[in-house]
Amino acid sequence: MTVLTSQAAMTAGDAGHPLDPELREGRIPHIWCPGCGIGSVMQAFLEAVDTFQLERNRLAVVSGIGCTGRVAGYLKADSFHTTHGRPIPFATGLKLARPELHVNVLSGDGDLAAIGGNHLIHAARRNIDLNVVCINNFNYGMTGGQVGPTTPLGAKTTTSPFGCHEHPFNLVDLVASCGAVYVARWLSMDVRRLRRSIEESFSKTGFTFIEVLAPCPVNFGRRNQLDEAAQGRMLVERSEIRNGADTREVAIPDEGPIVCGKFVDHERPSYLQLLEGLRARLQEHST
Amino acid sequence: MTVDSSTETLSLSVAITGSGGSGAITCGLILLEAVAAAGLYGLMSRSLGPQIRGGESAAMLRIAREPIDCLDDRFDLLIGLDWLNLERFADELPLVPDSLIVTDTGKGRLPDCLLASRAEVLALPVKQLADEITGGRSNMVALGIAAFLCGLDLNSLLVVTRRQLADKGEKTSEASALCVARGFRAVQNRARLFRPYPAEDKPPLWNISGNEACGLGGLRGGIRFVAAYPITPASDMLEWLSPRLEEVGGSLLQAEDELASVNMLIGASFGGVPAMTATSGPGLSLMAEGLGLAVASETPLVVINVTRGGPSTGIPTKSEQSDLNLAVFGMHGDAPHLVLAPLSIRDCAFTTEWAVRLAEALQTVAIVLTDQFLGQNRGITDPAHSAKFELRRKTGLQNEDGYRRYAIAEDGLSSMGIPGMPECIYTADGLEHDEQGVPSNLTSDHPAQLAKRLHKLTCFDYGPHWLEIQGEGDVCLLTWGSTAAAVFEAARRLRTQRIDTRVIALRLLAPLQREALRDLLRPAMRILVVELNHQAQCFHYLHAQQVLPEDAGSLARPGPIPWRPGEIVNQVLESQDR
Numbered sequence: 001m002t003v004l005t006s007q008a009a010m011t012a013g014d015a016g017h018p019l020d021p022e023l024r025e026g027r028i029p030h031i032w033c034p035g036c037g038i039g040s041v042m043q044a045f046l047e048a049v050d051t052f053q054l055e056r057n058r059l060a061v062v063s064g065i066g067c068t069g070r071v072a073g074y075l076k077a078d079s080f081h082t083t084h085g086r087p088i089p090f091a092t093g094l095k096l097a098r099p100e101l102h103v104n105v106l107s108g109d110g111d112l113a114a115i116g117g118n119h120l121i122h123a124a125r126r127n128i129d130l131n132v133v134c135i136n137n138f139n140y141g142m143t144g145g146q147v148g149p150t151t152p153l154g155a156k157t158t159t160s161p162f163g164c165h166e167h168p169f170n171l172v173d174l175v176a177s178c179g180a181v182y183v184a185r186w187l188s189m190d191v192r193r194l195r196r197s198i199e200e201s202f203s204k205t206g207f208t209f210i211e212v213l214a215p216c217p218v219n220f221g222r223r224n225q226l227d228e229a230a231q232g233r234m235l236v237e238r239s240e241i242r243n244g245a246d247t248r249e250v251a252i253p254d255e256g257p258i259v260c261g262k263f264v265d266h267e268r269p270s271y272l273q274l275l276e277g278l279r280a281r282l283q284e285h286s287t
Numbered sequence: 288m289t290v291d292s293s294t295e296t297l298s299l300s301v302a303i304t305g306s307g308g309s310g311a312i313t314c315g316l317i318l319l320e321a322v323a324a325a326g327l328y329g330l331m332s333r334s335l336g337p338q339i340r341g342g343e344s345a346a347m348l349r350i351a352r353e354p355i356d357c358l359d360d361r362f363d364l365l366i367g368l369d370w371l372n373l374e375r376f377a378d379e380l381p382l383v384p385d386s387l388i389v390t391d392t393g394k395g396r397l398p399d400c401l402l403a404s405r406a407e408v409l410a411l412p413v414k415q416l417a418d419e420i421t422g423g424r425s426n427m428v429a430l431g432i433a434a435f436l437c438g439l440d441l442n443s444l445l446v447v448t449r450r451q452l453a454d455k456g457e458k459t460s461e462a463s464a465l466c467v468a469r470g471f472r473a474v475q476n477r478a479r480l481f482r483p484y485p486a487e488d489k490p491p492l493w494n495i496s497g498n499e500a501c502g503l504g505g506l507r508g509g510i511r512f513v514a515a516y517p518i519t520p521a522s523d524m525l526e527w528l529s530p531r532l533e534e535v536g537g538s539l540l541q542a543e544d545e546l547a548s549v550n551m552l553i554g555a556s557f558g559g560v561p562a563m564t565a566t567s568g569p570g571l572s573l574m575a576e577g578l579g580l581a582v583a584s585e586t587p588l589v590v591i592n593v594t595r596g597g598p599s600t601g602i603p604t605k606s607e608q609s610d611l612n613l614a615v616f617g618m619h620g621d622a623p624h625l626v627l628a629p630l631s632i633r634d635c636a637f638t639t640e641w642a643v644r645l646a647e648a649l650q651t652v653a654i655v656l657t658d659q660f661l662g663q664n665r666g667i668t669d670p671a672h673s674a675k676f677e678l679r680r681k682t683g684l685q686n687e688d689g690y691r692r693y694a695i696a697e698d699g700l701s702s703m704g705i706p707g708m709p710e711c712i713y714t715a716d717g718l719e720h721d722e723q724g725v726p727s728n729l730t731s732d733h734p735a736q737l738a739k740r741l742h743k744l745t746c747f748d749y750g751p752h753w754l755e756i757q758g759e760g761d762v763c764l765l766t767w768g769s770t771a772a773a774v775f776e777a778a779r780r781l782r783t784q785r786i787d788t789r790v791i792a793l794r795l796l797a798p799l800q801r802e803a804l805r806d807l808l809r810p811a812m813r814i815l816v817v818e819l820n821h822q823a824q825c826f827h828y829l830h831a832q833q834v835l836p837e838d839a840g841s842l843a844r845p846g847p848i849p850w851r852p853g854e855i856v857n858q859v860l861e862s863q864d865r
Contacts, residue, residue: 024714024725026725027725056709056712057706057707057708057709058707060706062554072714073714073716073725073726076712077712078704078706078707078712078713079713079714079715080553080554080557080584080714080715080716081714081715081716081717081718081726082550082553082580082717083550083576083577083579083580083717085546086546086547086550086577086580088547089514089542089546089547089548089549089550089551089554090550090551090553090554090557091554092514092540092547092551092554093512093514093540093550093551093552093553093554093555093556093557093558093562094554094555094557094558094706095554096512096538096540096551096554096555096558096560097512097554097555097556097557097558097559097560097562098558098559098560098706098707100707101558101706101707118543118544118546118547119543119546119547122542122543122547275538279533282533
């Protein structure tokens with residue numbers, strides 16, 4: 001039996017963790033800090049893969065750089081850990097090469113919305129057949145807690161020591177307005193809804209985007225009077241589920257409710273569908 | 288008028304100029320096709336201003352009985368549809384007293400820069416001849432004039448003209464044919480400037496650009512996915528590839544930028560589909576990080592870099608060989624990869640096919656350095672046959688004891704798992720990793736994987752294709768890429784002057800075949816490295832690799848005008864006198 005040293009294994013005792021078979025042997029312990037939300041998103045993702053009964057040889061996971069970027073390396077799946085910001089174009093190429101694969105991107109807000117922001121909007125515009133889970137922890141955690149495109153106004157980070165003076169992105173509205181067919185936002189603690197949402201996104205054809213708000217107690221919380229469990233608690237207390245809410249109205253406010261839920265779920269021809277249609281027309285034309 | 292006796296290749300050089308929209312380029316393209324129909328070899332270069340429409344334009348052709356790959360030192364015939372803005376590119380149109388200038392009597396006085404050449408001037412009422420025909424155009428009259436002086440046959444010229452203009456409708460194509468015939472007859476009383484041999488019974492020649500040839504080589508090599516961002520002068524390769532990829536079951540995606548395109552290639556290639564892109568300097572700069580990822584994760588891909596004048600936005604529509612440093616050294620870390628350079632338009636097909644197969648077999652990045660001259664010029668060449676290389680990507684489970692994606696092997700090559708192969712699941716990573724692919728910063732893994740990635744390239748037997756070599760002699764001209772054509776011709780001319788000259792033209796620049804190259808260079812008395820860039824990039828690269836003797840010289844100058852053979856001959860003669 002594999003020797004497990006992760007917290008999961010420690011709490012589960014000798015029986016190991018129920019998700020051990022889904023994880024790569026020898027890769028645990030993971031790098032995430034105590035209180036970090038990424039682990040539970042990974043768990044929700046794996047459970048969704050199981051409940052959706054996704055065949056393993058049809059699953060591909062792609063991550064960028066950052067704390068979330070490490071997910072790809074922990075899963076027992078064909079996976080690729082790209083450079084910073086590039087998981088979406090990588091995944092686009094992979095999907096076009098192997099349309100039968102279920103190609104998932106799990107990455108962070110800095111990776112997907114800052115350095116990779118251009119790819120995010122174009123992937124949504126193309127409605128390329130990818131499932132994206134974006135874990136938003138409001139800062140650049142891996143590099144020590146710098147300000148990012150999702151850092152709330154006024155929040156202190158190592159590079160905004162006097163408080164962030166830039167407006168953050170409303171990621172769900174950004175992606176929805178570019179044409180994603182499925183857009184949702186959940187808390188990393190809400191594992192059950194998150195799992196169901198990921199599962200739902202698997203059945204969509206086209207570009208899906210799930211933003212997961214995750215606490216980062218060590219690098220973000222600590223500098224904003226949200227130590228240890230405080231940031232998580234704050235997120236839970238302020239969260240409010242409003243399925244179908246207009247994404248223009250769900251920017252994360254400085255105070256007051258943080259709206260979660262499924263905001264967009266509609267149909268629009270995907271990149272591959274349009275390509276198939278084009279090919280069918282060409283075929284018809286040539287015969 | 289005679290063709291310069293110093294040229295061994297009997298050829299004729301013709302330029303047709305006019306302001307944008309005058310049809311000079313169309314005239315050149317039809318003339319080139321007529322040259323091909325006559326069984327002659329040819330080359331057409333075009334000079335355009337930076338404007339998309341308007342501005343100046345010139346079609347510069349050279350026709351010959353033997354294969355030719357570079358422009359001559361001077362033009363034998365210059366036809367001006369008008370002389371607007373001519374001074375902007377007069378430097379590209381060298382004339383000699385032997386040359387003939389045809390000018391339109393209705394288009395005013397010749398610019399002084401042309402008169403200074405003391406070339407013979409023939410004034411003809413070109414526009415007037417065209418205007419007498421409904422729908423007639425001056426450029427078609429010019430075509431007839433040029434074709435007669437080039438020694439072409441009228442009937443076959445008319446066939447070609449009608450075929451080339453078929454999509455413009457019958458009216459236009461008939462009016463054009465009438466104009467062509469008028470122009471042809473208007474100069475019929477003059478001596479022809481060139482006499483083609485009667486067409487031999489040989490397979491039809493190809494009319495192809497370097498960009499098209501690269502696309503063809505890519506498809507032959509097995510490329511089925513292209514992602515790219517448009518950039519001059521590489522975009523026409525994408526335009527050529529897009530429908531043809533569809534035909535062979537592949538696809539082209541136009542990415543949002545070059546960061547995206549290179550990563551899309553990595554994705555497709557990781558998925559098992561050979562992938563390629565075309566770009567130019569600014570795009571290659573943006574791709575550098577992604578190329579490093581492909582090197583580190585050992586994911587094959589090919590980049591065709593159609594070099595333009597640099598740095599920065601530089602001179603997008605003109606040629607230079609100034610991206611060698613970027614191609615060889617552009618990635619951070621120690622990132623060994625392949626750099627190749629085709630030696631002619633026709634060779635673009637061969638070199639690209641080889642590059643694809645090498646990249647696939649060696650699981651690495653191949654950068655192919657062409658340039659605007661090779662890429663956008665059209666050549667009438669012998670057919671370029673597929674080389675049908677046996678090189679393939681190694682995939683699947685190879686070891687009995689479980690899958691190790693980056694297993695250290697004697698030849699440095701480990702087997703790639705393709706998604707969907709359940710027994711070889713792995714994470715490919717830009718992080719340094721161990722043999723399994725697990726991120727590692729161990730002091731043992733980093734050197735071992737660096738050595739693996741270098742060794743697989745250096746221990747590979749590249750066969751004879753890494754260079755072309757011609758002649759023996761006391762003078763050795765060492766060159767690479769598109770400058771090779773001018774160097775080969777310069778060497779032929781030097782030999783007629785009893786200066787024995789060896790030419791070494793490198794097709795494979797990285798990994799440099801150091802030992803083999805050193806062996807070839809030892810007997811040479813006087814080595815000159817010829818290239819088209821300001822800072823003698825190849826010369827310094829070869830020096831750094833310690834393949835050049837200390838007294839080797841450099842013949843480097845920047846674009847935008849490619850080296851001409853006579854220029855090289857003169858430089859060699861000068862260096863001999865020294």
